[in-house]
Amino acid sequence: AQSVTQLGSHVSVSEGALVLLRCNYSSSVPPYLFWYVQYPNQGLQLLLKYTSAATLVKGINGFEAEFKKSETSFHLTKPSAHMSDAAEYFCAVSDFSGWAAGNKLTFGGGTRVLVKP
Amino acid sequence: NAGVTQTPKFQVLKTGQSMTLQCAQDMNHNSMYWYRQDPGMGLRLIYYSASEGTTDKGEVPNGYNVSRLNKREFSLRLESAAPSQTSVYFCASSGHRGRLDEQYFGPGTRLTVT
Numbered sequence: 462a463q464s465v466t467q468l469g470s471h472v473s474v475s476e477g478a479l480v481l482l483r484c485n486y487s488s489s490v491p492p493y494l495f496w497y498v499q500y501p502n503q504g505l506q507l508l509l510k511y512t513s514a515a516t517l518v519k520g521i522n523g524f525e526a527e528f529k530k531s532e533t534s535f536h537l538t539k540p541s542a543h544m545s546d547a548a549e550y551f552c553a554v555s556d557f558s559g560w561a562a563g564n565k566l567t568f569g570g571g572t573r574v575l576v577k578p
Numbered sequence: 579n580a581g582v583t584q585t586p587k588f589q590v591l592k593t594g595q596s597m598t599l600q601c602a603q604d605m606n607h608n609s610m611y612w613y614r615q616d617p618g619m620g621l622r623l624i625y626y627s628a629s630e631g632t633t634d635k636g637e638v639p640n641g642y643n644v645s646r647l648n649k650r651e652f653s654l655r656l657e658s659a660a661p662s663q664t665s666v667y668f669c670a671s672s673g674h675r676g677r678l679d680e681q682y683f684g685p686g687t688r689l690t691v692t
Contacts (some may be wrong), residue, residue, distance in 0.1 A: 468649060472619060495680060504582070504668055504683035505621075550608055564672050564683060565636065568620035 462489045463554045467569035474578050480539040482572050484552030485527075488574065493555035494535045496526055500548045510552075511535060522546070542576050549573045563568060579604055582684035583670050590690045591659040599654040599687050601669030609672045610652035611636075611681065612644060614665040621668060627652055659691045 486492055493512050509520025515530045519567040522545075528536045534554060540561040549571045556565040585600045591643040603610065608629045613636075613661075622638030625644040633644050641663060643655045656663055667687045673679040 465620075467620075497683075502686075504685045505670075505681075506683070507680040510680055563625055564679065565611070565626060566621075566665065567637075568622070569615075569624050570620045 463492075463556055463567045465554050465567055466550050467572050468549075469572055470570060471573050471575065473575045473577060474542045476544060477541050480505035480524075480537075480542045480574065482537040482550050482552075482574070484535045484537065485533055486535060486552070486554045486570060488554055492535075494526075494528065495553045495555065496520065496524070496537050497553060498522075498548050499551065499571075505551065508537070510551050510558075538543045542574075543544060544576050544578065547574055547576045581605065582669055582671055584667075584680050584684040584687050585683070585687055586687060588688050590692065591638050591656075592692055593660060595659050596655070597616070597659065597689075598656075599669075599689075600651070601653065601684060602651045603669075603671040603673060603682070604650065605673065605682065606649070606687045607671035607673050609650070610646065611647065611670040611672075612642075612652070612654045613670065614638065614663075615668060615686070616665050624654065624667075656689075659689075661691045664691045665689060 464487045466485045495510045498506040509518045511528045519525045524539045552569040553566040582603045610625040611626040626645040627633045630649045669684040674680045678688040
């Protein structure tokens, strides 16, 4: 069974500082990994995804993530935090079971980011 | 395109009551999913439908049933609501069966069972 662990349920950063959100996964097959963002009272929106191409993946809003197989990690970073980055962030791994099945996701517990002025 | 829509947005039920959560997508997606979101637990898959005419259990199916009414619509039914089913419910869809398309999420239904 796949699993995702996000270290830190809450992260506080100052505006302009580095944002680093940690994600570690376990998977019995080559993983496909996603980061989603959830703004208050909204659904989830895709930030970026890794599907075995480049290990450094760039997403929307200046975010990027690096896939490290040896560390089973897919940490999310943004060089300079903006007030609009305050949200909850979810890492997810795909249970891609082939042509006959859907693309089920297993999510981490989420990390809520607070940005201080 | 409206994307993924869900009704209702909010609902309060008494223990033992039943209700159906509705979900529709207008992106011609094959696969649809129901998740529940609880604090600190992320999203957990309740049921999914890989394609029209098929449904399968996810991680937490107990107490729920689903119907894939057609390609656009996927409903979630609570037959006898319990306080443990108080949660935020999200419907999602993804494009092509077998491809690693991302999932698109609806705005959610906030359900309280008293």
